[in-house]
Amino acid sequence: MATTAAPILDEVKPPIGWIDFCPSHADDCDVAPLPAKKINLTLGAWSELVRVNQSVNAQIEQVEDIALYGVSEKWTYPDEGKGDCEDIALLKRRILMREGMPRQALLMTVVRDETGAGHAVLTVVTDRGDFVLDSKTSRILAWEATGYGFIKRQSQEHPNVWVKLGEPAPSTLIVAGH
Template sequence: MKRLVAALFVLSSSLPCLAAEQGMSKGVFLKEAQNVLAPLQFVKFCMNYSRECEKSSPEAQLPARDAAFSTLEEVNASVNQAISPVMKSTDPLLARWTLSPSSGDCNDYAITKRHLLLAKGWPASALRLAVVYAPAGGHLVLIARLQDGDYVLDNLTSDVRDWRGAGYQWVSMESGEDPRVWVSIAKQDHRDFAELGSR
């Protein structure tokens, strides 16, 4: 528990962007655990863009699976092309997540993709920012929840991937009930990954 709290504290500033492995298969869902502190820069983001952190409208629904996945691929690829990658300050006083900048880091990519999908009518409960660890450190991605599983939109690849094939250690994400609340991600059963490797 102390290790998780320490990790979340370290990740509370702007997150560097890191490389990941590729993989694809039909997915299962990331499992929420206990409430944790949201990254500090996310809190600042909600202060600057309060509409981005509101709960889903009761009318908001996902499109059919095939249409939804096509939209995810389109948004992921277009945002990855529109924003030039740049290392930003991780100083908590200077760092800031920005929607649709001309250049930015993993945080800016993730929030811009979420913003575009929300504008298309997607429910906030299906679009969750998530903190992950790659071998070199912290990274932020967007998780899209479809009927058959959770998928990763990442600035490091135009492919929309099953979360189990992304090569990350999963730390925390927005709650499905309230985007302002963050939860730790439960450790997954090793059988989930064995099933992935057998496909």
């Protein structure tokens, strides 16, 4: 399993969903900056990522914000067992951090999916490149293998600082699996 790191371009504004999420989730947002860190992608770490991705995807019923809350966009934890893509990504991030993985390597990410629609995933930064935990699949893919257009994600140093992402290099060899 090997991939590359997503190219980081300029600093950009966080998504409005994240901005609205922060006042009621200080533990996630009101934090000190930390140096960038990667997860050492051992077999144990990979197994934990797969377990969390699959279990959260299976446990949370996917329901759009408009149906749940009557608004088009609301980032929150799916504590009632229902949520959409960003809620599911937030839960995966919280579980993995509670299990000891560094927050600097678990990054909320905004993409354009295969239909061109906005979508949120969790990017995991590892010593073998960046991988994506996605509510649409139980498979963990290298970021280049998702087919998504990567727009922006949290910086590794601080969750309230977001960065624009570049496209994968055309000559990138993608090898990913379970």
